[in-house]
Amino acid sequence: MMKLSALLQDIDILQNTVPGDPDIGEVRYDSRQVQPGDLFVAIRGYATDGHQFIASALEKGAAAVVCEEAPDGVPAIVVASSRRALAQIGGNRFGHPSRKLTMVGVTGTNGKTTTTYLIKHILEAQGIKTGLIGTNQNLIGDEIVPTERTTPESYELHRLFAHMVEAGCTHCVMEVSSHSLVLDRVYGIDFAVGVFTNLTQDHLDFHHTMEEYRKAKAILFTMCDKGVINMDDPASEKMMLDAACPVETFSAKLDAADLTAKDIRLHADSVDFVASADEGIARVHLGIPGEFSVSNALAALGTCRALGVPLDKAADAMRTAHGVKGRAEVVPTPTDYTVLIDYAHSPDGVENILRAARGFTKGRVIALFGCGGDRDKTKRPKMGAIAARLADFCIVTSDNPRTEQPEAIVEDIVAGMQDSKTPKEVIVNRPEAIRFALDMAQKDDTLVLMGKGHETYQEINHVKHHLDEREIVAEYFAQKF
Numbered sequence: 001m002m003k004l005s006a007l008l009q010d011i012d013i014l015q016n017t018v019p020g021d022p023d024i025g026e027v028r029y030d031s032r033q034v035q036p037g038d039l040f041v042a043i044r045g046y047a048t049d050g051h052q053f054i055a056s057a058l059e060k061g062a063a064a065v066v067c068e069e070a071p072d073g074v075p076a077i078v079v080a081s082s083r084r085a086l087a088q089i090g091g092n093r094f095g096h097p098s099r100k101l102t103m104v105g106v107t108g109t110n111g112k113t114t115t116t117y118l119i120k121h122i123l124e125a126q127g128i129k130t131g132l133i134g135t136n137q138n139l140i141g142d143e144i145v146p147t148e149r150t151t152p153e154s155y156e157l158h159r160l161f162a163h164m165v166e167a168g169c170t171h172c173v174m175e176v177s178s179h180s181l182v183l184d185r186v187y188g189i190d191f192a193v194g195v196f197t198n199l200t201q202d203h204l205d206f207h208h209t210m211e212e213y214r215k216a217k218a219i220l221f222t223m224c225d226k227g228v229i230n231m232d233d234p235a236s237e238k239m240m241l242d243a244a245c246p247v248e249t250f251s252a253k254l255d256a257a258d259l260t261a262k263d264i265r266l267h268a269d270s271v272d273f274v275a276s277a278d279e280g281i282a283r284v285h286l287g288i289p290g291e292f293s294v295s296n297a298l299a300a301l302g303t304c305r306a307l308g309v310p311l312d313k314a315a316d317a318m319r320t321a322h323g324v325k326g327r328a329e330v331v332p333t334p335t336d337y338t339v340l341i342d343y344a345h346s347p348d349g350v351e352n353i354l355r356a357a358r359g360f361t362k363g364r365v366i367a368l369f370g371c372g373g374d375r376d377k378t379k380r381p382k383m384g385a386i387a388a389r390l391a392d393f394c395i396v397t398s399d400n401p402r403t404e405q406p407e408a409i410v411e412d413i414v415a416g417m418q419d420s421k422t423p424k425e426v427i428v429n430r431p432e433a434i435r436f437a438l439d440m441a442q443k444d445d446t447l448v449l450m451g452k453g454h455e456t457y458q459e460i461n462h463v464k465h466h467l468d469e470r471e472i473v474a475e476y477f478a479q480k481f
Contacts, residue, residue, distance in 0.1 A: 343453025
């Protein structure tokens with residue numbers, strides 16, 4: 001229980017029609033979860049508007065409602081932004097736990113997950129207990145907390161921060177999506193360091209233009225004490241101009257950056273390079289393949305430098321870092337070809353992983369992929385064109401069709417492959433497509449399964465059906481051998 005006035009502390013209230021100062025049981029932003037004595041916060045969502053469910057929340061016994069527009073006779077606290085109010089309420093409810101943590105936020109189209117894991121690994125090698133919030137899962141030290149979205153809603157974020165503090169964490173590194181910045185899920189959080197990995201086409205169904213998408217990510221650099229920015233990305237100059245904090249840069253190509261990579265060597269299962277900064281150089285080995293791994297490693301090293309970890313110590317710690325599930329993940333198989341699983345679901349992501357595979361593959365590169373439904377349709381033919389250009393054989397299949405027809409999504413992808421002579425096969429059923437790919441793979445080939453990554457489901461018409469590509473591969477070989 002907590003007094004309403006305590007939950008509303010420091011919130012700019014436009015109108016308050018709630019009688020007295022009731023005790024509040026829990027804070028809800030989903031009317032279906034409301035119980036007697038709860039506070040319901042009506043937020044305007046991407047698909048639905050919580051204001052439509054105020055009456056339902058009150059029928060279920062809500063003691064009061066926080067909203068932007070209050071119906072007549074409703075015990076309401078009217079605010080300018082319910083989303084921001086929810087974030088502030090979360091901070092008040094859990095004792096502002098983010099203020100007790102050194103917060104690190106990583107934003108960018110690709111590389112966020114791997115970069116956050118590398119930062120966590122380096123910090124914990126220094127004896128710093130670190131929490132993590134991201135796409136794959138949330139971690140409180142070593143405890144795994146499942147996640148539904150890259151950045152949880154603000155109230156759940158503060159609950160997670162509180163658990164981290166209780167568990168003895170002093171630092172938290174989190175992926176910060178463009179959605180979360182625009183929708184105020186991270187409103188009011190002070191980040192010690194903000195990190196920018198890159199900007200490529202994604203989420204244009206939500207942001208509409210690339211510049212709007214970039215500006216969304218730039219919000220992070222108005223919320224942090226120091227920025228760490230990838231100088232190799234074309235958007236970096238604008239990101240630095242928009243930053244309201246000192247910025248340090250990293251680059252795998254340019255000498256002008258604060259942290260650079262020299263003598264880069266790419267291997268089938270790792271990368272090696274020499275990291276160079278004002279304080280000296282350090283030899284870096286990271287057991288994740290691909291040129292993009294150099295950028296991710298630099299982002300992590302630059303972040304840890306900004307947090308006070310010497311470059312040589314950070315580089316030493318990185319040697320023992322393992323790959324992240326669903327990111328250039330090598331699937332164990334009793335065969336003489338390689339199977340990779342990667343989360344690539346944007347044009348740049350597809351290009352990165354296929355270039356990485358091309359770099360070490362002696363035989364053919366076989367690309368299997370689809371595109372998600374109810375998302376940016378303009379990237380579909382682009383992903384098809386890139387795959388046809390970089391792979392020796394393409395298998396176009398279904399990803400998460402959501403409420404769209406899988407066949408229609410496939411047609412959009414294939415449209416971008418019409419001018420290519422690269423052979424392709426269309427098999428909409430994803431498990432069937434994977435088995436087809438395994439059947440055709442030969443010695444020294446690399447089969448790249450793109451799009452699902454860490455996911456163990458396929459979403460069709462709002463229902464998540466179990467689908468783990470690792471299991472499909474394992475079952476295939478169990479039957480074959």
